[in-house]
Amino acid sequence: MHRAREKDSDRHVFRHDIGPPHAFSGDLICWKCSAPFGPVRAHTRMGKPVQAQYRLLGGDHDATCPLNPDTVTEHIARGSHGLADMDASGVLRLNLPRRLDEVPPIRETDAASDPGFDVVRHSVTTVRPLLPPAVGTAAKIAQFLQLHDHELEIISRFRVRPHDGRLIPWTDFCYGPLHDSYTQLFARLSATPTLAHPVAVLGTVEHVRQDSNGTPYLLIAANVPTGSGQFHVTIRSGFASLVTSLEAGTNILAVGGWEIFSGGYTPALRLWADEHWQLAFWQDEDDGPAGQPRCPAPVSAEQRALDKWRKPPSDRRRTPRATPPPRPPQPRPETPRQHRPHKDLQVRPSQAPGAVQSTHAAADKGPAATGPAPTERPAPPTAPEEQSAALLPPMPTVPPTPPGPAPAAAEHESVPEKRAVRRRSFVPRFLRRQRRP
Numbered sequence: 001m002h003r004a005r006e007k008d009s010d011r012h013v014f015r016h017d018i019g020p021p022h023a024f025s026g027d028l029i030c031w032k033c034s035a036p037f038g039p040v041r042a043h044t045r046m047g048k049p050v051q052a053q054y055r056l057l058g059g060d061h062d063a064t065c066p067l068n069p070d071t072v073t074e075h076i077a078r079g080s081h082g083l084a085d086m087d088a089s090g091v092l093r094l095n096l097p098r099r100l101d102e103v104p105p106i107r108e109t110d111a112a113s114d115p116g117f118d119v120v121r122h123s124v125t126t127v128r129p130l131l132p133p134a135v136g137t138a139a140k141i142a143q144f145l146q147l148h149d150h151e152l153e154i155i156s157r158f159r160v161r162p163h164d165g166r167l168i169p170w171t172d173f174c175y176g177p178l179h180d181s182y183t184q185l186f187a188r189l190s191a192t193p194t195l196a197h198p199v200a201v202l203g204t205v206e207h208v209r210q211d212s213n214g215t216p217y218l219l220i221a222a223n224v225p226t227g228s229g230q231f232h233v234t235i236r237s238g239f240a241s242l243v244t245s246l247e248a249g250t251n252i253l254a255v256g257g258w259e260i261f262s263g264g265y266t267p268a269l270r271l272w273a274d275e276h277w278q279l280a281f282w283q284d285e286d287d288g289p290a291g292q293p294r295c296p297a298p299v300s301a302e303q304r305a306l307d308k309w310r311k312p313p314s315d316r317r318r319t320p321r322a323t324p325p326p327r328p329p330q331p332r333p334e335t336p337r338q339h340r341p342h343k344d345l346q347v348r349p350s351q352a353p354g355a356v357q358s359t360h361a362a363a364d365k366g367p368a369a370t371g372p373a374p375t376e377r378p379a380p381p382t383a384p385e386e387q388s389a390a391l392l393p394p395m396p397t398v399p400p401t402p403p404g405p406a407p408a409a410a411e412h413e414s415v416p417e418k419r420a421v422r423r424r425s426f427v428p429r430f431l432r433r434q435r436r437p
Contacts (some may be wrong), residue, residue: 001067002149004028004037004054018042018052028054033065053149067147069157076140081133093159093167094137100198100255101132101277131295132277139253139280139293142174142202146251150178162197174253176202179224182233186226186269189260200255201271203233205248205281216243220252223266232266237273238307245296252281253293275299 005012007027017023018039028037035056042052061068073092077084081104084094097104131139141158148154160173175185185199203220210216220233235254237243246252254271256278261270273279276298282291 001030001037001054001056001147001151003031004039005031015052015054018054030056030061030065030067032067033062035059035061035065053151066144069154072144073157076137076144079140080137083133084137091157091159092141093161094134094141095161096134096163096197098163100134101130101275102134103132130277130298131280131293135253135255135277135280135295136293138174138200138255139282141170142200142253143251143282143293145170146202164196168197173197174200174202176220177204179221182221182224182269183226185258186224186231186260189258189269193259195257198256199258200253201233201258201269202251202253205246205250205252207248208243208246216240218243218246218252220254224269230266231260232268233270234268235271235273235279239274239299239303241299241303242273242276242279242296246279246281250281250283252279254279 002015003012005028006024007029009026011024012031013024013028018041020041022039028039029035030037036058037054038057040053040055043050060070063071066072070090073086073090077086077092080094083097083104084092086092145151145155145158155170158170159167160170161167162173171181175181182201185201189195201220205218205220206222207219208216209219215236217237218235220235222232223230224233235243235252254273256271256273258269258271261268271278276296278295280293280295282293284291
């Protein structure tokens, strides 16, 4: 134990008063009762250093002393809503439920076995601020060990049984407040990132800081040494009210799924708290027992809705919308295509000299019209003589040349005539593409 008091002067003495030479005189007793105590100097046990402390010399603490292991252990078991039990040797086993926030019903045997059992007083621990029995019982054990300065002999009186049924020592469930214990949890998470059961970390809030985004977080321990460097112990939350309700110097027991965050300059042993009951805290008192463990106020529904709205769309948990059935294909209206004569049946410029001039004029204008070609009106009926006269070629004004060797078809056509034929075949294709929907 880290504290005792002089029997005659009633003055409190601490471990730093242990010499040689001692900074006290006379007999020493417990700082809570009249049980005799004696100083133990700092020494080494099994290769590990043991700091100076005060140890019970003989007898037991008073029955009403808050440091009496038997009395306090029995009191914790009775107030655990049936989650803790004691064996014949005085070892307390804390049985963790599947969900730490479950509130089991009060057993009738607890009220019947203890005539002073106040059902109303024990039920008050389940109202706001809500602290589940499993977390509240673990916080009371941590408070009791804190009063005994985490002596190994007292720690060995507590066991924890997770939901999987394995019985583990208290040191495998709760880590801290010494840096060596934090290092053990860091090494354990480095080997197994996901543990089979939740763990608790006990410590004192050193600072309430803000990150680069202005989000507050709790710093429990800074620059904890490891074999490969250093790390911090932090507590973060998406709800600022869970963090800002604590201040520096507050004792805290944080329960949940701890992890190693390596995204910053220094790795962090971090707990991301989503529920208020994950953080049990209390204040130290110089005279008398430590304050009752409490927790922050629960997160309201408005805070959760606002937090969900602030998250980016990729982080939101949306329900996928139902995909509408595909629409049946709509039939396209068929546009009647105009019948055009084959290119071999078209009139050549040598057969109709007047058509060559009209073709040159159309080619010089270019494809100015992008819409469909205007519908030609039928010509008025003419007399048979006029029709036959229109079909006859015009009479030449120059006398015919004497017959000679027939030139080739390519040589007979002049260059302007070849260009007119190509342009004439290009114009219908261009207009046909423009008319397509």
